Structure formats: C-alpha cells, structure tokens
Amino acid sequence: MSQLDFENSLNDQQLIAVNCNEGNKLVLAGAGSGKTRVLTYRIAKLIQDFNVRPSDVLALTFTNKASREMKDRIESILKISSQGLWFGTFHGICRRILKIHWREAELSERFTILDSQDQLRLIKRILKGNNYDEKLYDPKSIQSFINRKKDNGHRSDNISDKDDEVYVAIFKEYENILKQTMSVDFADLILKTYELFLSHNQILNYYIKRFKHIMVDEFQDTNLLQFKLLKLLNNDTGSLYAVGDDDQSIYGWRGALSKNIRSFTDQFTDVEIFKLEQNYRSTNKILKVANSLISHNKNRLGKELWTASERGETVKIFEAYNNDEESSFIVDKIKMLERDGYKKSEIAILYRNNFLSRRLEEELNGRGIPYIIYGGFRFFERSEIKDMIAYLRVIVNPDDDSAFERTINNPPRGIGQKTIDIIRKFAKADNRSLWKTIKSFQNQNNDEISSRVKTSLTNYISLIEIISNEINDLSLDEILVKIYKESKLKSYYSEQKGEEAISKQENIEELFITAENFIKNNYDSENIIDDFLDNAALEAGDYQSKLDNDPVQLMTIHSAKGLEFPVVFLTGLEEGIFPNENRKSGEDFLEEERRLCYVAITRAMKSLYITFANARYLHGSYNYLMPSRFISEIPDELLESVKSDNYQHVKSKNVIPMRKKDDHKHGFKIGQRVKHQKFGSGVVLSYEGEDDNLKLYINFEDYGSKWLVLTYAHLEFL
DNA sequence: TTGTAGCCTTTTTTT
DNA sequence: AAGGCTACAA
Numbered sequence: 096m097s098q099l100d101f102e103n104s105l106n107d108q109q110l111i112a113v114n115c116n117e118g119n120k121l122v123l124a125g126a127g128s129g130k131t132r133v134l135t136y137r138i139a140k141l142i143q144d145f146n147v148r149p150s151d152v153l154a155l156t157f158t159n160k161a162s163r164e165m166k167d168r169i170e171s172i173l174k175i176s177s178q179g180l181w182f183g184t185f186h187g188i189c190r191r192i193l194k195i196h197w198r199e200a201e202l203s204e205r206f207t208i209l210d211s212q213d214q215l216r217l218i219k220r221i222l223k224g225n226n227y228d229e230k231l232y233d234p235k236s237i238q239s240f241i242n243r244k245k246d247n248g249h250r251s252d253n254i255s256d257k258d259d260e261v262y263v264a265i266f267k268e269y270e271n272i273l274k275q276t277m278s279v280d281f282a283d284l285i286l287k288t289y290e291l292f293l294s295h296n297q298i299l300n301y302y303i304k305r306f307k308h309i310m311v312d313e314f315q316d317t318n319l320l321q322f323k324l325l326k327l328l329n330n331d332t333g334s335l336y337a338v339g340d341d342d343q344s345i346y347g348w349r350g351a352l353s354k355n356i357r358s359f360t361d362q363f364t365d366v367e368i369f370k371l372e373q374n375y376r377s378t379n380k381i382l383k384v385a386n387s388l389i390s391h392n393k394n395r396l397g398k399e400l401w402t403a404s405e406r407g408e409t410v411k412i413f414e415a416y417n418n419d420e421e422s423s424f425i426v427d428k429i430k431m432l433e434r435d436g437y438k439k440s441e442i443a444i445l446y447r448n449n450f451l452s453r454r455l456e457e458e459l460n461g462r463g464i465p466y467i468i469y470g471g472f473r474f475f476e477r478s479e480i481k482d483m484i485a486y487l488r489v490i491v492n493p494d495d496d497s498a499f500e501r502t503i504n505n506p507p508r509g510i511g512q513k514t515i516d517i518i519r520k521f522a523k524a525d526n527r528s529l530w531k532t533i534k535s536f537q538n539q540n541n542d543e544i545s546s547r548v549k550t551s552l553t554n555y556i557s558l559i560e561i562i563s564n565e566i567n568d569l570s571l572d573e574i575l576v577k578i579y580k581e582s583k584l585k586s587y588y589s590e591q592k593g594e595e596a597i598s599k600q601e602n603i604e605e606l607f608i609t610a611e612n613f614i615k616n617n618y619d620s621e622n623i624i625d626d627f628l629d630n631a632a633l634e635a636g637d638y639q640s641k642l643d644n645d646p647v648q649l650m651t652i653h654s655a656k657g658l659e660f661p662v663v664f665l666t667g668l669e670e671g672i673f674p675n676e677n678r679k680s681g682e683d684f685l686e687e688e689r690r691l692c693y694v695a696i697t698r699a700m701k702s703l704y705i706t707f708a709n710a711r712y713l714h715g716s717y718n719y720l721m722p723s724r725f726i727s728e729i730p731d732e733l734l735e736s737v738k739s740d741n742y743q744h745v746k747s748k749n750v751i752p753m754r755k756k757d758d759h760k761h762g763f764k765i766g767q768r769v770k771h772q773k774f775g776s777g778v779v780l781s782y783e784g785e786d787d788n789l790k791l792y793i794n795f796e797d798y799g800s801k802w803l804v805l806t807y808a809h810l811e812f813l
Numbered sequence: 814t815t816g817t818a819g820c821c822t823t824t825t826t827t828t
Numbered sequence: 829a830a831g832g833c834t835a836c837a838a
Contacts, residue, residue, distance in 0.1 A: 285828095513814060
C-alpha cells in the first residue's frame with residue numbers, strides 16, 4: 096500500500112482534524128476551507144492507520160452529486176479499493192436498508208418510491224375524492240404539512256390536536272393509500288428506517304456494529320429525524336464525524352435544522368470540535384464580498400473566513416437592461432474567457448431558480464457553446480419519460496396506483512374520467528388497489544361499466560400481463576422497447592406532428608440508451624429493474640444539450656453547494672427573485688436567502704461576475720424589477736461595475752444608478768414611497784400593464800407585498 | 814362518454 | 829411556457 100502524504104496535503108488545522116483519535120467529532124468548516132478534503136483524508140486515515148475496514152464506514156451526503164464527488168475523491172487518493180464502503184445520500188442509504196429488511200419494515204419486497212410529483216397528484220386525488228375545495232385546502236400546503244410531520248417523526252396517528260382536522264384526515268387517507276399501493280414517499284425512506292430500528296433491536300444492533308464510523312457531510316442540512324437516526328446508530332459507542340457550516344444552511348424549508356450543529360455537543364458524548372477558518376478556494380477580494388454579505392445575518396455561530404491567497408480581481412457587477420442583455424453579456428464574457436485560456440467546464444452559471452436557465456440556454460445554444468445543466472428540467476421528470484417509467488412500474492407492481500392512473504388511458508384508449516372515477520369508487524369501497532379493482536370487473540357483471548369500456552380494460556390488463564410474463568427473458572432496455580411498442584405510445588407519438596412529438600420520441604430513444612448504460616454500470620445488481628426505478632425516483636439525471644467533454648456548467652445555487660469553479664456568473668440578482676419572495680418573508684427566511692447568496696459567491700475561485708436585469712420575462716409577461724438588496728449590502732468599493740461593451744470598464748461609486756425608464760408617465764418611480772388608505776405606507780417594487788390596466792407591485796410595511804391596480808388603489812405618492 | 818382545443822392559472826430550492 | 833380545467837364536438 097502506498098503511503099499517503101498527509102503532512103503535505105493538509106494544513107495544520109486540517110491535519111489536526113484528520114489525525115485525531117476515534118470518537119465523536121464536529122468539524123466547523125467555512126466555505127472553501129477544505130471540508131470535503133478533510134472528510135476524505137479522514138476516511139483514508141481511518142482505513143490506512145486505524146485499521147478500519149472500508150465496510151465499517153458509512154459516508155452520508157445530501158445530494159447525489161456530492162456523494163459521487165466524495166466517492167471519486169476517496170478512490171483517487173486511496174490507492175486501495177473502497178469496496179464495501181457505503182456512500183450515499185440519507186435517502187439512498189435508507190432505501191438500501193429497507194430493501195434488505197422489507198419484511199421487518201412491513202413493506203412489500205418491491206415497494207415503489209413516489210417522487211414529489213406523484214405525491215402531489217395523490218393528494219389532489221384525495222382532495223377530489225372527498226369533495227374538498229382545492230382553493231380552501233391548497234394541495235401544496237398539505238404536501239408540505241405531511242412532509243414536515245414526517246420529517247419530524249410523526250405519523251397521522253401521532254399528531255397534535257392543534258392541527259387542522261381536514262389536514263389530519265387527508266394525512267390519514269394518504270398513509271392508507273401508500274400502504275395499499277405498496278409505495279413510500281421520500282420522507283418515508285428515512286422514517287420507515289427509523290421505525291425499523293426502533294422496533295427491531297437486532298437489526299439496529301447489526302448496523303451499530305457495522306457502521307462504527309459514520310461520516311456526515313453538510314451536517315447543517317440534517318433534519319430532526321436524520322439527527323435521531325444518527326443518534327440511534329451512534330449508540331454512545333460509535334464515532335460520528337460530522338462536518339458542517341451554519342452559514343451554508345440552505346435547506347430550512349425542507350426541515351433542516353442548523354441548530355443540530357449546536358445540539359451535537361449536548362446529544363453526543365465527548366464531542367471534540369475543530370474549526371477550519373482558512374479559505375483555500377477564493378481570492379481575497381471574493382472572500383471579502385462574501386464576508387461582508389453574510390455579516391448582515393444576525394443568527395450565526397460566528398466565524399470569519401480568511402485567506403492567504405492573492406488579492407485577485409475585483410468582483411464584477413453587470414447591470415443589464417433585460418434578461419436578453421444579461422445572457423448575451425454572459426456569453427460574450429465566456430467567449431472572452433475562452434480566449435484567455437479558460438476551459439468551458441471551469442465556468443459556472445448559477446441562478447436562484449430553474450426557470451432562469453431557459454434564456455441562458457437559448458443564448459448558449461444559439462451561439463454554439465456546449466453546456467450541461469445539473470438538475471433543472473430533469474430527464475426523469477419529463478412527462479414522456481415518466482409515462483414510460485410508469486408502465487415499468489405497473490409491470491413490476493400493478494398495485495402502484497399512481498403509475499396505474501398514469502398509464503390506464505395514455506395513449507387514449509377509451510377509458511375516460513368517468514370510468515376512472517367509477518374504478519376509484521369501487522377501489523375505495525373494497526379497500527384495494529385500482530388494478531385489483533379492474534381485475535375483479537372481469538369476472539363479475541357491473542352495470543356501471545359499459546361493455547365497450549370493459550373491453551378496453553381487458554385489453555389494458557392483458558397488455559400489462561403479457562409484458563410481465565416476458566420480464567424474465569428480456570433485458571431492461573428490451574423491456575422498455577417492448578413497452579414503447581406494445582403500449583402504442585410509439586405509434587401515438589409518431590402519428591402526431593410537430594416538434595414536440597419529435598422531441599418526445601428522441602427523449603424516449605435516449606431512455607433506452609440510459610437503460611443500457613445503467614445495466615453496464617450496475618452489472619452486479621440483483622434486481623436491475625427495481626434498482627433502475629428507484630434510481631429514476633431518487634436521481635434526477637442530468638441534462639446535456641449535446642455530448643461534449645468541455646461544457647459550461649449551469650445549475651441552481653442549491654445544487655452548486657459543495658462545488659467550486661474558477662469562474663462564476665451569479666445571475667438574476669433582483670428583488671423578488673433573489674431574495675425570492677414567494678413564501679412569507681420572515682426574518683429567518685431572508686437570512687436563509689442571504690446564506691444562499693453567500694454559498695453562491697463562495698463557489699468562485701478566481702473571478703466572479705454578478706449580474707442583474709432591470710426587466711425580465713416572467714410567467715409570460717415583461718416585468719420591471721429592482722436590484723437585489725444583497726447588492727447594496729456589499730460595500731461599493733468591493734464591486735466594479737462593467738458595461739456590456741467589453742473594453743469599457745468603468746469604476747463607479749454608484750453601483751445602482753436610478754434608471755431613466757423608471758420615470759413613468761404616471762408619475763411614479765420604482766422605489767417610490769406611496770400611501771394607501773387601508774394598507775398604509777409602502778414602496779413600489781415593480782409594475783405591469785398600461786393605462787387602466789396598470790398594476791403596481793407594492794411592498795407595504797404592515798401588510799406585505801401586494802399587486803394593486805393604479806386606477807382603483809387611490810394611492811398617495813409621497 | 815371520450816377526446817381535444819383553447820382558456821386560465823401559476824412557478825423555489827432537493828430527496 | 830406548461831399543466832390543469834372547461835366547454836364543446838363527435
């Protein structure tokens with residue numbers, strides 16, 4: 096075994112954190128301080144010098160990308176195999192455990208994983224089935240209610256009496272259906288594993304013994320249940336090695352508790368804490384920008400990153416007229432950076448939400464620059480792919496109602512809403528799945544179902560059964576090809592004209608290739624179909640415009656966490672978009688947005704461009720927007736304002752000039768203070784429409800942000 | 814009853 | 829821009 100040179104690969108602080116004895120450790124590590132480096136070298140240290148077997152180690156992350164990244168790094172520094180070492184996301188690892196102990200977990204061997212889309216559909220169906228008004232009971236808030244409960248370890252029979260009765264009733268029915276249809280949702284993967292451990296001591300003990308060393312990256316992202324799970328596995332005898340940074344906590348909306356970092360010392364025994372405050376990633380100037388921004392947050396454990404690296408270039412800020420100008424500026428710069436010797440894959444474009452990528456994609460496409468999008472319009476979320484996957488799901492598990500409903504009349508085969516409602520009614524009455532219900536129609540007369548529909552149902556049943564029977568003789572990709580043909584989806588799409596149908600067909604062809612690759616990469620899989628399905632639910636699949644080995648990297652800030660790039664473009668810095676104001680804007684929420692911005696800034700190693708646009712197409716219409724408050728929270732002297740004309744770099748004191756076009760014929764400006772009879776005083780954030788239809792978006796001090804029609808609002812301009 | 818064209822609403826972030 | 833919903837034709 097070749098000896099690793101720990102001394103020369105790590106600085107003093109890092110070395111202490113890597114060389115420590117076994118036991119519970121907490122590494123508080125700032126952005127770019129070599130967090131993942133420490134984690135990977137620690138694993139190497141355990142295996143090399145502490146004689147720990149790889150199979151004694153469990154390495155947990157939050158995103159699939161982070162997990163792959165860690166695995167790659169470990170395998171490149173460890174010259175020995177990491178075989179037996181479990182890498183994965185919390186969800187992925189729990190799925191693996193549940194697949195092994197499905198019987199004890201009271202699951203079916205081939206349970207289905209519902210993604211959030213499936214979950215939402217199911218909730219809508221329950222609402223409809225009970226005649227609840229969707230306006231009164233918003234499906235999305237019910238979805239987050241259920242998820243929040245489960246993330247905190249509660250099921251519907253274990254709920255506080257403060258909760259809305261209807262919500263609880265829907266939660267109950269929801270759980271019932273999951274059970275009936277042998278499905279689990281994302282939260283279930285964790286919760287079922289937790290419950291399995293609580294109810295089966297011998298299983299828990301096995302894993303306590305097995306995972307003597309548990310490593311957790313991004314510890315600030317753990318939720319209550321994940322924390323409890325770690326505590327169970329730790330059992331006061333194991334060693335948990337957690338790495339985290341409260342300033343990078345950006346999953347509060349998903350139930351993550353950054354205070355888990357603080358609870359760590361109380362809840363685990365003899366915790367030793369290490370701090371890594373030296374940043375190796377970014378230049379001094381980038382770091383200063385990051386530090387000045389995050390200092391506006393009150394709720395921090397407190398730490399100041401420093402760096403010994405060069406001062407570097409000043410962070411650039413670009414004010415675009417609209418999103419067209421923003422994207423063409425970025426592509427201009429990319430071409431320039433390429434001439435300067437940067438590889439395209441060293442350049443990342445980051446944005447707050449996925450739809451902001453669209454205009455950027457167009458521009459990149461139009462000007463022949465290859466790119467890859469991580470997440471975003473996910474491959475496995477495309478409707479035609481979901482359709483194909485749904486067929487595969489029905490074949491594996493016909494009781495999977497969500498997949499059944501997706502496939503029963505797709506392509507149209509004469510089974511409409513009415514029929515489906517009838518099937519549902521019987522299914523609910525008999526407490527069984529939709530599939531079992533239509534099977535029972537075959538051998539009994541039912542006057543609610545016409546003979547024509549009955550034939551259609553029988554055809555559907557035999558379609559599924561015929562493919563099921565051949566499942567053992569065919570490979571995964573052959574099964575998919577067969578589904579495509581036999582389901583008539585193939586002829587359905589090819590009869591349609593238009594670009595959309597063509598692109599759908601192409602995507603399905605792509606799915607066949609994905610399946611082939613999946614077989615190659617998982618040759619040791621015991622059940623390739625199940626693994627493929629779970630992979631489709633748990634892993635989104637990245638989308639690449641065309642195959643190229645040097646693409647520009649596009650992703651949301653959330654998925655950029657943990658990564659670094661020599662050049663970063665941080666786009667869409669406008670009020671309403673970033674900070675995003677879709678949810679109620681409490682102080683906590685704003686701080687999380689600010690941390691998100693901090694994460695974005697600290698991804699950059701050498702140069703950082705921040706861009707914002709005065710106007711942008713949003714939801715189909717043209718909107719005027721204010722620059723993000725985050726820009727004004729960064730001291731002017733740390734930013735250099737650049738013009739789209741490449742050669743004219745103008746240093747400006749006033750980074751956010753008042754724009755001429757804000758002066759509107761109605762006599763108000765964006766940023767103008769106004770007074771309303773009922774809502775009191777506020778500030779104009781943006782406007783839309785003209786003349787009598789002119790609507791103002793006003794942020795009232797006491798009532799929050801509202802759209803008001805100018806003609807009716809009787810506003811007083813102050 | 815089903816299929817579909819066109820209207821209406823609605824968009825955070827990930828597993 | 830895309831999905832859901834409604835109204836209407838077949």
